[in-house]
Amino acid sequence: ERIPLTVFDYDRINRTIDIIYQKVGTTTYKLDQKKENEYILDVVGPLGKETELLGYKKAIVVSGGVGIAIAYPVAKKLKKLSASVDFIAGFRNKDLIILEDDIKNVSDKFDITTDDGSNGKKGFVTNVLEEKLSKNSDFDVVIAIGPLPMMKAVCNITKKFNIKTIVSMTAIIIDG
Numbered sequence: 001e002r003i004p005l006t007v008f009d010y011d012r013i014n015r016t017i018d019i020i021y022q023k024v025g026t027t028t029y030k031l032d033q034k035k036e037n038e039y040i041l042d043v044v045g046p047l048g049k050e051t052e053l054l055g056y057k058k059a060i061v062v063s064g065g066v067g068i069a070i071a072y073p074v075a076k077k078l079k080k081l082s083a084s085v086d087f088i089a090g091f092r093n094k095d096l097i098i099l100e101d102d103i104k105n106v107s108d109k110f111d112i113t114t115d116d117g118s119n120g121k122k123g124f125v126t127n128v129l130e131e132k133l134s135k136n137s138d139f140d141v142v143i144a145i146g147p148l149p150m151m152k153a154v155c156n157i158t159k160k161f162n163i164k165t166i167v168s169m170t171a172i173i174i175d176g
Contacts, residue, residue: 002044003025003027003028005019005020005021005043006019006020006021006066006069006070007019007045007046007073008020008069008072008073008099009072009073017043020066020069020098020099022066048169051074051077051143051166053074053077053078053081053083054081055140056078056081056083056140056141057082057083057084057140058083058084058138058139058140059078059083059084059085059086059139059140059141059142059143060085060086060087060088060129060132060139060141060142060143061074061075061078061085061086061087061088061107061142061143061145062087062088062089062090062125062129062142062143062144062145062146062150062154063087063088063089063090063125063144063145063146064089064090064125064145064146064147064150064151065090065091065092065096065146065147066098067145067146067147067150067168068089068098068099068103068145069098069099070145070168071087071089071143071145071146072099072102072103072106074143074145075087075103075106075107076106078106079106079107083140084108085106085107085108085109086107086108086109086110086111086132086139087103087106087107087109087110087111088111088113088125088128088129088132089103089110089111089112089113089125090112090113090114090115090124090125090146090150091112091113091114091115091119092114092115092116093114093115093116093118093119094114094118094119095118097112097114097119100112111128111132113125113127113128124150124153125146125150125154126150126153126154126157129142129154129157129158130157133157133158133161133163137161137163139163140163140164141163141164141165141166142154142158142163142164142165142166143165143166143167144165144166144167144168145167145168146168151167151168154167155167
């Protein structure tokens with residue numbers, strides 16, 4: 001069965017990729033039974049177009065849920081390009097938080113929100129984004145990766161501040 005998997009990191013020398021997945025169906029449950037050093041027979045990808053990140057000096061990366069796994073390499077690349085990176089990540093609750101230490105290592109400021117307030121600020125990433133931009137709108141770009149309604153809400157906010165915004169079209173690539 002072909003399923004979408006998120007490539008979180010890679011090692012060109014050892015020819016390995018690190019993937020993140022959520023157990024939601026038969027295939028991901030079977031994948032979860034794999035042991036270390038076992039492999040998947042075929043992998044197709046990556047699909048889509050790489051996010052163009054050259055030239056940005058000050059960025060905000062916004063992720064929702066498992067979108068953080070796709071947002072991490074974006075933030076990592078921005079840092080490698082010497083950009084300042086603020087990262088805002090939202091989750092339903094504290095039990096679903098992933099990659100917290102990894103994100104801290106590639107961001108200058110890291111805010112977590114949870115819908116229920118069980119970790120970080122209670123509410124949505126858009127609340128933190130709007131508050132941040134109201135205080136300081138000199139960011140070059142906002143990059144949003146997550147559920148479509150979240151990305152649309154991010155765009156509605158950044159439009160008010162006239163800040164370039166890039167969103168992930170992964171759902172269209174996979175489902176299209």
